[in-house]
Amino acid sequence: MKSALNLRAGTGAENFTDHLRLLDDEPPSFPNPETAHVAVIGLGYVGLPLAVGFSANSRAIGFEINVQKVEELRGGVDMTGEVTPQELKGADIEFTTDPHQLSNADVIVVCVPTPVNSHNRPDYSPLLAASRTIGSHIRRGTVVVFESTVDPGTTEDKCLPIIEQVSGFKEGIEFFLGYSPERINPADPTRKLPDIKKIVAGSTPAVADFLEKLYSRVVKAGLFKASSIRVAEAAKILENTQRDVNIALMNQMMALFDKMGIQASDVIAAAGSKWNFHHYRPGLVGGHCIAVDPYYLVDAGRRLGLPWTWSLPRVPSTSRRRSSWSRNSKRCSPRGSKACMASRCSYWAGASRKTAPTPATPRPFR
Ligand SMILES: NC(=O)c1ccc[n+]([C@@H]2O[C@H](COP(=O)([O-])OP(=O)(O)OC[C@H]3O[C@@H](n4cnc5c(N)ncnc54)[C@H](O)[C@@H]3O)[C@@H](O)[C@H]2O)c1
Numbered sequence: 001m002k003s004a005l006n007l008r009a010g011t012g013a014e015n016f017t018d019h020l021r022l023l024d025d026e027p028p029s030f031p032n033p034e035t036a037h038v039a040v041i042g043l044g045y046v047g048l049p050l051a052v053g054f055s056a057n058s059r060a061i062g063f064e065i066n067v068q069k070v071e072e073l074r075g076g077v078d079m080t081g082e083v084t085p086q087e088l089k090g091a092d093i094e095f096t097t098d099p100h101q102l103s104n105a106d107v108i109v110v111c112v113p114t115p116v117n118s119h120n121r122p123d124y125s126p127l128l129a130a131s132r133t134i135g136s137h138i139r140r141g142t143v144v145v146f147e148s149t150v151d152p153g154t155t156e157d158k159c160l161p162i163i164e165q166v167s168g169f170k171e172g173i174e175f176f177l178g179y180s181p182e183r184i185n186p187a188d189p190t191r192k193l194p195d196i197k198k199i200v201a202g203s204t205p206a207v208a209d210f211l212e213k214l215y216s217r218v219v220k221a222g223l224f225k226a227s228s229i230r231v232a233e234a235a236k237i238l239e240n241t242q243r244d245v246n247i248a249l250m251n252q253m254m255a256l257f258d259k260m261g262i263q264a265s266d267v268i269a270a271a272g273s274k275w276n277f278h279h280y281r282p283g284l285v286g287g288h289c290i291a292v293d294p295y296y297l298v299d300a301g302r303r304l305g306l307p308w309t310w311s312l313p314r315v316p317s318t319s320r321r322r323s324s325w326s327r328n329s330k331r332c333s334p335r336g337s338k339a340c341m342a343s344r345c346s347y348w349a350g351a352s353r354k355t356a357p358t359p360a361t362p363r364p365f366r
Pocket of ligand 1: 044111114127147288289
């Protein structure tokens with residue numbers, strides 16, 4: 001105990017409460033990553049496969065606010081199609097709408113949506129609601145991991161303060177914080193959760209080490225330890241934005257080449273003979289979130305005073321007819337204007353049935 005106090009010596013009087021906490025209680029150690037009971041908050045495309053994966057070692061808890069979804073899952077039905085009926089039947093998961101169950105978890109993983117509102121501004125309300133729920137039910141020693149895609153700083157500056165305020169616990173002393181962005185590619189049977197390398201990050205290197213061991217239970221393709229939670233948040237949103245912008249560019253190029261009677265695949269083959277050409281192809285980008293995530297980045301840029309705009313490219317009428325684009329009245333109305341970033345609104349059909357914009361019909365690339 002003396003050493004704990006010595007470690008804190010020299011810090012300001014504002015940390016006096018922390019000193020008292022250290023006198024009262026030893027900081028809890030991490031749970032055993034091999035056997036830790038994992039609770040997943042939000043059982044959609046991201047959360048359900050995770051809960052199923054973690055349940056292989058120890059009974060998992062799947063917490064949802066959608067009563068109908070919980071009933072479906074209890075009945076062995078996954079409407080997202082990401083988990084087979086056999087996998088669901090074999091999974092040892094307590095599906096529940098009762099947040100009290102979270103106090104039985106060693107690890108809580110947050111997989112709630114991060115949508116945009118009608119003005120294309122980030123809607124943090126599901127994340128903040130989940131943080132309040134955690135704060136009300138977390139027990140000492142729990143590791144809380146956020147997986148939802150957010151702009152850098154959200155986990156530590158928006159979610160963590162709520163958990164601390166509601167619980168009265170201090171991160172790093174009574175519970176631990178991490179972030180691990182999800183990279184699944186819905187409706188793609190060749191890239192499931194175990195097959196995709198995953199980033200983990202913690203509030204300290206010890207938390208990151210714990211998460212590396214924990215996630216190796218479900219990810220077989222390897223883990224990458226990011227240097228901080230902010231870096232991991234930024235990496236995820238950069239990945240999605242890079243893909244979004246570049247495929248938008250290729251789609252626009254294809255529309256132009258179509259009009260000119262030039263075969264797009266021939267152009268890409270020719271351009272690809274240069275050493276630094278990047279092989280993006282026109283078409284669809286992946287999950288529905290890719291069309292939404294860049295708005296979080298743009299909003300963060302605006303808050304920091306960067307004069308960013310996000311304009312959607314004008315969709316040529318030929319492309320509209322031939323349907324390599326999907327259009328959603330709110331998010332994808334053509335607005336030809338000067339753009340520093342461009343977006344398209346095509347993503348894999350089947351990637352979402354409810355909350356996402358209208359899916360695109362894939363058009364064969366020629
Ligand atoms: N779907 C993808 O392809 C994909 C890929 C990588 C990352 N992501 C990101 O992962 C996050 C989750 O995405 P998703 O596609 O799984 O969303 P989803 O809409 O399929 O599922 C989210 C679930 O969370 C539930 N929920 C909402 N608020 C809740 C709360 N307060 N408490 C408990 N449950 C709550 C909803 O009822 C829903 O079932 C998002 O941030 C998304 O951007 C998604």
